[in-house]
Amino acid sequence: MHVIASFEHSIYLELAITAIEEAGILKENIYAVPLIERPSKPTMFDSIHGADGISLFDAGTALATAFTVIGSTYGFVLKGGAILWGLIGAAVGFMLGVLIDILHKKKKGEKPAAPGKRTEVVVLVNCTKEEAKHIQTAFWNHMALGVAICD
Template identity: 70%
Template sequence: MHVIASFDHSIYLELAITALEELGIPKERIYAVPLQERPKKPKMFDSINSSDGISLFDAGVALATACTVIGSSYGFILKGGAILWGIIGAVVGFLIGFIIDILHQKKSAITKAKTKKSEVIILVTCAHEEAKHIQEVFWEHLAFGVAVCD
C-alpha cells in the first residue's frame, strides 16, 4: 500500500518526515520527489485553445465607457461635437485601461515568481494498518492533498 501527499517546500515537510520516522517508518520506505518548475514563463496573451482566466480586456472596457461619457458630455462644448469626442474618449480610455492591466499583470507575475516554489510529492510504502496514521500525520503538517493507493 502507498500513501502519497503533496507539500510545499517548507518546514512542515521536514516535520512530517520526522514524524513518520518517529512512527517507526524507516527512511527506505519514504520517498520524496521535488517537482520541477515551469521552464519558461507563461504567455502574456491567451490563445483560443488555452486561457489562464485573466482578462486584459475588462479594465479597458470599463475606462472606455467612462471616458466615452465624459468625452460626449464635453463634446457639446468643444469643437468637433459629442460623437467625435465620445469616440476619442473611448479609444483613450481603452488604451489606458489596457496598459494598466498589462502593468498589473507583469507586477503580479514577478511577485508570484519570487514567492512560488514548486511542490514536493511524498510517497510512503506501508502496511494497511499504518496508512491511517500516515494520513493523519500528513494532514497535521499541512499537506495540500493526500491519496491512498492499494
Template identity: 45%
Template sequence: MHIVASLEQSLFLELAITELEEKGIAKNKIVAVPLKKKAGNSRIFDTIHRADGISLFDGAMILGTVFAILGAIYGTVLKWGPVLWGIIGLFTGFAVGLLLDLLINKRRTAGKKTKPIPAEVVLIINCDREQAEMVEKVLWDNQALGVGRINT
C-alpha cells in the same frame, strides 16, 4: 496499497520519513519526489522561497535608503530635524519604491496569473492495509498538506 501525500520541504518531512522507517516501512517502499516549480511564474509578494528574479524588495529598500539619506541631509536645515526627516524619507522612499515595483511587475506579468501551490514534495508509501492508518497518522502529525489512499 499505496498512501500518497504532499508536504512542504522542512525537517518535518525527514522526521516523517524516519518515523515511518522506525515503524517498519522499508526504505525501498518509500518514494519521495521533490517538485520543480514552474519557472517564470512570478508572485506579487515575495515568499519564503524566492527573492531573486522579480523582487518587490529591491526598489523599495533602495529608494527607502536614498530618501532616508536625503531626509537626513535636508533635515539639518528643516524644522523637524534630521532624525524625523530621515525616518519620513525612509518610509516615503519605501512606499514609492514598492508602488513602482508593483506597477512594473503588473505590466510584466499581465495575463500570467497563477496561484502558488505550497506542495514541494510528493511522498508515495507502499504499505499493507493494516499499516495504512499508522502511516496516515505519521504524515498528518508531521504537517502533511494532504494525504490520500490508492486501494490496490
C-alpha cells in the same frame, strides 16, 4: 496499498519519513519526489486553451465608457460634434485602460517568490492495509499538506 502525501520542503518531511521507517516500512517502499518550479514566466496574454483569470479588457471598457460620456458631452461645444468626440473618447479610454492593465500585470508578475517558499515534495509509500492508517497518522502528525490512501 499506497499512501500518498504532500509536504513542504522542511524538517517535518524528514521526521515523517523517519517515523514511518521506525514503524517498520522498508526504504525501498518509500518514494519521495520533489516538484520543480516553473522554468519560465507565465505568458502575458491568455490563449484559447488557458487563462489566468485576469482580463486586460475590463479597465479598457470601463474607461472607454467614461471617456465616451465626457467626449460626447464636450463634443456639443467643440468643433466636430458629439459623435466624433464620443468615438475619440472611447478609443482613448480603451487604449488607456488596456495600457494600465498591462503595466499593472507586469508589475504584479515581477514579484519574487517569498523567501523560504519552495515547491512541495510528494511522498508515496507502498504498504499493507494494516500499515496504511499508521502511516496516514504519522504524516498528519508531521504537518503533511494532504494525504490520500489508494487501494
